[in-house]
Amino acid sequence: MTTVTRAAARERIGRGEPAAGPHPYLGGADGAPPLPPPGGYRAAQRVQTVVPPTEPAEPRQRTGALGWSALVAASAFGLVLLIMWTAGATQAIYGLVTLTLQLAVVVTVVAALVSARNRRFGAIAVTIVLLVNIGTIGAASALVSHPGTGTTDPTDDYWAAYPGIKGQTADEILARTSLESTQETAADVMAEIRQRLTAQFGFEWVEGRGSDIRAERNGYGGESMLVQYTSERWSTTEPVTDHQLKLEAMRVIDEVLADYGFYALVPLNDPSTGFDPAYLERFYGSTDPRTQVEWEWYSDDWPGPMRFYANVTDLTHDDDGGFRTAREGQVAGTDEPLEGLRISFLVPEVLSEHDVDEFTRRMADYPGG
Structure with missing residues (x-):
């Protein structure tokens, strides 16, 4: 094996000749690079790819x-x-x-x-x-x-054309007070109430909401020949805010109703009626009649169909204005004032005298008619 110095190698390279002379390394042991020392070169490191272990998939839940x-x-x-x-x-x-x-x-x-x-x-x-x-x-x-x-x-x-009301016989309906009779009674009672309250307390009155008549449902998906009558509503022109005056006015109204055969007035807004306190607060503003915005007293002539209501609105107890807003919507388009004492009648399921003959004829076409 020929030993070539570094200087000679550089000269050969400069002349374009191989650095190791005319016999380059062709394989075998001649001219092979030296073997690495035992244990390898100190700077050499093996690169290993670490694959993180995969977690086993959770078992799929079976539908219960x-x-x-x-x-x-x-x-x-x-x-x-x-x-x-x-x-x-x-x-x-x-x-x-x-x-x-x-x-x-x-x-x-x-x-x-x-x-x-x-x-x-x-x-x-x-x-x-x-x-x-x-x-x-x-x-x-x-x-x-x-x-x-x-x-x-x-x-x-x-059955949609049934002229009566489901569950009521023709005899029961014909024995009931007629529409015209209830209208006359309602007008007489309210006129007497207004006259007595004016005489005793100087109240003046205005007619607010007008009267209304609408057909009742017959219980079979159609309209009955019976109607519901809602009377006009009369209201005092001035507010009634004194607690004792409210009680006195209700006493006079009760006396008039008794003269016409009605039962004693019942104060629906009073806790003594047994209503839930939350109900009283929601509809009347308080559980105490002395601080309530609304009063509502009720009477009827059972077994007759006439129902009487006396209401008082006193906005001096309306702290958040909610009742005022509601009243403004109720009286919109009428002459009824926001506050004061109001009286009215509601009469459901009555038959007009003019419809008796037709009602009797049509009811004959139905079982039990």
């Missing part, structure tokens, strides 16, 4: 009995609705049994959705319920009219 129950209930209920719809039993879809089953299914499905273990099946059940309800109940609602609203069922049409 609640989830299966929700899915089965939704599927069964959906099948029942589809069968009913296919069979044309659209009226039964709105029946009490169907609505009860639907409520039970909804409760089960909601319970499944709340549970993490059963949520997946609960979501499927919700989808089934929504799709089937829209496809059956929604379609039935669009196609089927109900009694009194243009139903195509002859039986429903028949």
